[in-house]
Amino acid sequence: xxxxxxxxxxxxxxxxxxxxxxxxxSAIVFHVAGWAVLSWGAETALGFVGGTGAVLAALHLITxxxxxxxxxxxxxxxxxxxxxxxxxxxxxCSLSWWLFNPGIVLLVMGLAGGWGAALDLGGFLxxxxxxxxxxxxxxxxxxxxxxxxxTWPAWVAVACLAGLLVLAVLLVLDMDVGLLVNRxxxxxxxxxxxxYGFMGMLVVGFSAVLLPMFVLAxxxxxxxGKRVAVIAALALLAGLLGTxxxxxxxxGAGSILGLVALGFYxxxxxxxxxxxxxxxxxxxxRLLKAGWGLQVLSLLAALALVSGAPAEIxxxxxxxxxxxxxxxxxxTGILQRIMPFLASMHSGAKGGKPVLLSQxxxxxxxxxxxxxxxxxxxxxxxxxxxxxxxVARVAAFCGLGGAMAFAGFALVMMHVYRAHERST
Amino acid sequence: xxxVVELASRPPQDSPPAWLAMALDQPPLDVRAALAQGEDPLGxxxxxxxxxxxxxxLVVDAPFNPSPLRRILAARGFSSYxxxxxxxxxxxxxxxxxxxxxxxxxxVALLEEGAMVWREADGLHVDxxxxxxxxxxxxxxxxxxxxxxxxxxxxxxxxxxxYLLPELAERGWCVARVVEEFQDVRLWLERGA
Numbered sequence: 305x306x307x308x309x310x311x312x313x314x315x316x317x318x319x320x321x322x323x324x325x326x327x328x329x330s331a332i333v334f335h336v337a338g339w340a341v342l343s344w345g346a347e348t349a350l351g352f353v354g355g356t357g358a359v360l361a362a363l364h365l366i367t368x369x370x371x372x373x374x375x376x377x378x379x380x381x382x383x384x385x386x387x388x389x390x391x392x393x394x395x396x397c398s399l400s401w402w403l404f405n406p407g408i409v410l411l412v413m414g415l416a417g418g419w420g421a422a423l424d425l426g427g428f429l430x431x432x433x434x435x436x437x438x439x440x441x442x443x444x445x446x447x448x449x450x451x452x453x454x455t456w457p458a459w460v461a462v463a464c465l466a467g468l469l470v471l472a473v474l475l476v477l478d479m480d481v482g483l484l485v486n487r488x489x490x491x492x493x494x495x496x497x498x499x500y501g502f503m504g505m506l507v508v509g510f511s512a513v514l515l516p517m518f519v520l521a522x523x524x525x526x527x528x529g530k531r532v533a534v535i536a537a538l539a540l541l542a543g544l545l546g547t548x549x550x551x552x553x554x555x556g557a558g559s560i561l562g563l564v565a566l567g568f569y570x571x572x573x574x575x576x577x578x579x580x581x582x583x584x585x586x587x588x589x590r591l592l593k594a595g596w597g598l599q600v601l602s603l604l605a606a607l608a609l610v611s612g613a614p615a616e617i618x619x620x621x622x623x624x625x626x627x628x629x630x631x632x633x634x635x636t637g638i639l640q641r642i643m644p645f646l647a648s649m650h651s652g653a654k655g656g657k658p659v660l661l662s663q664x665x666x667x668x669x670x671x672x673x674x675x676x677x678x679x680x681x682x683x684x685x686x687x688x689x690x691x692x693x694x695v696a697r698v699a700a701f702c703g704l705g706g707a708m709a710f711a712g713f714a715l716v717m718m719h720v721y722r723a724h725e726r727s728t
Numbered sequence: 729x730x731x732v733v734e735l736a737s738r739p740p741q742d743s744p745p746a747w748l749a750m751a752l753d754q755p756p757l758d759v760r761a762a763l764a765q766g767e768d769p770l771g772x773x774x775x776x777x778x779x780x781x782x783x784x785x786l787v788v789d790a791p792f793n794p795s796p797l798r799r800i801l802a803a804r805g806f807s808s809y810x811x812x813x814x815x816x817x818x819x820x821x822x823x824x825x826x827x828x829x830x831x832x833x834x835x836v837a838l839l840e841e842g843a844m845v846w847r848e849a850d851g852l853h854v855d856x857x858x859x860x861x862x863x864x865x866x867x868x869x870x871x872x873x874x875x876x877x878x879x880x881x882x883x884x885x886x887x888x889x890x891y892l893l894p895e896l897a898e899r900g901w902c903v904a905r906v907v908e909e910f911q912d913v914r915l916w917l918e919r920g921a
Contacts, residue, residue: 388861
């Protein structure tokens, strides 16, 4: 009964490993590409407040290529298992990958060189891919009546995804026909919805599922999870309206509410960690902790920005702390834990002994990644604050080195996994 | 509460009835407070039983094994399965199926995740059905880690716990056999296999 048949009854909820691993492989490639493009135009990050070029291209390689790609791969695999409801046809998941990859490449080419046709087609493909993702997630969430600690933040994330896609379309159209009266405000609202809304709320939702599972702890309490989602949603609404109306006071209220939501989120995670069975936290957690600290700094930077701090310093610093600091640290932390975990799980699907997690990780490469990634985050923040072009370039190269070490870890993991598959 | 170690030394018990999996979803009607205040909850229980259609379920929490109630309801077509969850706490699952298998009992240990543990002829059993993730995985790993001389464990799950596999492998355990029935996926876990 066991051999070969073990996973059969779970087919409705467990995707073929090729689907999540395709997304993760793309994320790893775009991770290297993002840092490489930033290395190419590192000096232009200083004082960056908008406009096409290397910085905007690098930013979208990271946000779409790494963050969204990781979120999609992880959500397709984990959400149906967590909610115990079906996600949707696997071919739709695959289709979103096929649309998203060329979409990102074209969009980034358009953003880097200001090429309208590439921007239009790339934007269309990315919007199509992310819309499919949003529809699949929403379809799954509609079937769930329990698990509010997961579903409430996930619903906020889906709503923010819809909003950011509408604004993205407006921003692309504006480059063609010039329809926006206040383009910087719309771009800032787009960034806010993408960073704190879509990705940030997915982080909150994933934290309620993945972290208790990885540290073997009790799940997030329903009431506490709802509280975080509601306060964060109010913060997002205030931030969005304040940005679009140009009202600093409302924007400031959004930042403060965001900090309050973060405080409750930290309290929730602290309770999770306090109840954990796995006493020693694994190395991936250092990136999560760093990311949480950088999240606080990003909200403080946002508060400083609306309080009158110079935009040419604080705006790029805010974006840096938000995307490369918090979200990229969190995403690479989760990736380095979830990839070996899924590989081990799928390696046991045929009934043989699964390959051990410890055999699938490369601690030295992950150490190199962590050191270089965090060095890059700190050095670039210093460069942006003190206007130091050389330090900005060194920071970008550190990030590139870290991304290559991370890619090395993924290659070693896939080599071990495939060798195990061939031997069974 | 009966301890897991203490339970392992007791005589083996019968397997729970197959219909139990479907009854686990039902919220229990707790009559312990009413009985503590000297009230007779029989009317309330009969009213609740009247509302159960054929094939339906009723779950009752009581401070003792309510044998008279179980016999009364058996006469009305209810099978029942009782679990002693601890001192002064019994949970009785009733199923209106013509009293086909009218009365079973089991003494179980209740883990902090809500999983029930008992001993049968083939070893220790744990029922993690209807628990939200990651409670099933926590309960199974807690049992394995806290019982060093345990060499096998039978898990009653409602699905195949894919995410458990890597954790079991890290601890030198594996799934030796699986039997899938409706709402009862049984996994025989073995140490060092």
